[in-house]
Amino acid sequence: MSEKLFIKNGTLVDGSKANIHISDGVITAMDTADGVLNDERVIDAKDCILLPGLVDLHTHLREPGKESAETVLSGSQAAAKGGYVAVSAMANTTPVADNASVVEHVFRLGQKAGLVDVFPIGAVTQGLGGVNLADIGAMANSEAQVRVFSDDGHCVSDALVMRHALEYVKGFNGVIAQHAQEPALTKGSQMNEGIVSSQLGLKGWPAIAEEAIIARDILLADFLQARLHICHVTTAGGVEIIRWAKARGIQVTAEVTPHHLLLTDELARSYDAVYKVNPPLRTERDVMALREALAEGVIDIVATDHAPHGTESKECEWQEAAFGMIGLETALPIVNQTMVQTGLMNWEQVAMRMSKAPARIGQYYQHGRDLEVGSPAHITVMNPTATYRVDRDLVASRSRNTPFHGRELPGIITTTIFDGRVTFERSK
Amino acid sequence: MRHLLSIADLTKSDALSILNTAETLSRASDGPMKKLPTLRGRTIVNLFAEDSTRTRISFEAAAKRLSADVINFSAKGSSLSKGESLKDTAQTLQAMGADAVIIRHSASGAAHTLAQGQWMSGSVINAGDGTHEHPSQALLDAFTIRKHCAHGNDDLTGLRIAIVGDILHSRVARSNVLLLSMLGAHVVLVAPPTLLPIGVESWPVTISYDLDSVIESVDAVIMLRIQIERMTEMYLPSAGEYARFYGLNLDRLARMKTQSIVMHPGPMNRGLEISSESADSARSVIVEQVKNGVSVRMAILYLLLAGNQDLEVSL
């Protein structure tokens, strides 16, 4: 039985003050009076924003297969520390989550950890091979009730395979989350193709390799009347295409990562592989276009693409290094810095982009609800003006590959409440 | 200067001090080649994770003329080619007491990674990293051009230098563009559009797709080696077409200015980017480049290793 909680003196996303009573995993009462009840544990939310618990639609938890980099438990701990109450475990594990037994295994590991809801994402194709469809229906019907399918890490590049995937998931209102990367244009690619790559002699990764797939898949989604989700959009050109599609009423949603909202390819000049990520960091112009698109809603959500890697995968030559960065613990502060403090978004929009919209896309019905009486008690408490310095040696993730090490970030997550329980509380 | 990783890290006065030191050393060695005791007791490791006999033996000759102890990690025998990490190799070299590591590696940035990893305390000298840079080659090219074309000037002000060929994949081109333009030269890159990088418009150069329109006005032309693989990778239709449009043949050689010179970093594909007659002509300083390479590398080793880098530089 979960304990009774009383959050006092918090500020809701609309700016109003609130005191919240929680019992049995549900918000039982909200009032403006500071009236703590018997046997309630008090959480002081003075100076803090109360957000509906954050939902991540793009998380690599590495279990099964690469438990040295992350496990469902350690990833859940990192998520809770970052204010998340639900994550979506990508399918590129070993073995690949392309069948019911793997997704059920991951789902149960998530339940056992009990810190966030872990919603497995199923592979689109067998073994992420891009050729034969995975056991999509079986995964949808499993205990994990998979609704989001993705070969993330790989692009479903074959147009016919993509067509059939988009069509097939319509049967249960599923969605294909595409990692948009034309393979022929990115063979051996190491970083964004442009001025910096020309000088560093690292093989370029053209923006158009991403945009060409986005355009093709949007046309397919339109033709098939299917739902398409574009993972980690990184280019100004991609934003333009999605804006066009949305104006035409095509069922496309899109995500952006926190790192693509802040970092640029200039960082590659250090040859420090912590900045090596797929899709790559782009230019300042792209970063600005992504922020604008997120504010406007052309990009629907922020997703972390949390990608843990062991030190040995990063402490090496750039071209030998693995792609990816961890991001669960820093996502909200970075959105605060890049979107709220810049005046581009208010907290209601943050709640939309980081909780409500991702829950809607993933069909996670117990998540992304307004904080009101009767809602499940998933709450993120953050002090938006306090700052902290990121230290890779103090992360909850098993891996230390954060590109933000040493940066001063605004926004300290003080408490995370999942299902009426405190899953993270910052020590004073 | 503790390391030599990239021309981009050098100031003009750093570059000139290397060239001037090389000049002094090359004059001293006009007589019989004798060993200098300067680096006696210092250990220099040639870490060549990629085959390059000529660069390796040039550095080795330079190090030995300064009496350093030289250890060779060649491509075949090297632990790097067996998948050992750069970090482990660096720690091994540190344990062996290497004062400097000269690294050739197929990965762009490998020298930076080695220098910045804090795995070893010695100097790192980049002897070519992937398609990034080859600073000692650029320095020896600048040295050679200055000797022949600069009319006694310290730098290369007013000279026009063409670099012809596979700019996209050339570390020699990247280092030369930075160095030659820093020294005041006007650099013209001549290549088919497929072999020029996206982003080249940010480089301090002029671009041309037409060798014939450039060849008559240059003081020096640097012909780059073209890899046969570029044809199968669809950068070029055929070797024959490349030679016809971008090769230095007798006809083009005849149209060059009287005092101009022909250069090539080697190894050459005779008959492809350069005809045999051009390579062996009176304009060609290709063999001299090799000789100058030893003097320039002696200068680099001297300036990086002889003094105490923790003290203020007093050049």
Next chain:
Amino acid sequence: MSIALPAPDISRAITRIAHEICERNSGSQLVTLLGIPTRGAHLAQRLAAEIESITGNSVECGTLDITMHRDDLRLRAPRALAPTSIPPLGVEDRHVVLVDDVLFSGRTIRAALDALGEVGRPKTVQLAVLVDRGHRQLPIKADYVGKNLPTSPQQIIKVHLSELDGVDEVLLEEVAG
């Protein structure tokens, strides 16, 4: 700081050394002066001019950079090389007179002997210095000395020559504190 050797004394010392070199080597036909950069090179040129005015014949004069042969390179910041220029007759079977401004530990001269060994095999090697300040660390002695200047090891000798410094003088500085 005091002037240990004013300009007229420097000039007299050079004249005297020039005479001594000619006496000892029976004229200057077989003499080759090699100045050690930087100030030794200028002193060698002054000596050459002086010898020419004494004998009426020109004298072989060049420079010998000893940087690459120093044993204290690692104790200092990297330094630029100075040119070595050996006069046309070379050093074989010549009386080579090394010229330097200050003789102190003797290590510079040891390096010079090594550097000279790379060039050839002179009949004799002699040493001329403007100032000998003592405190030798090696068995080296000058053949021609402008002035013996007893010093403590902590003191600093500064030689200024008009070619480089606009004035001829030798200064003796006490180290502060």
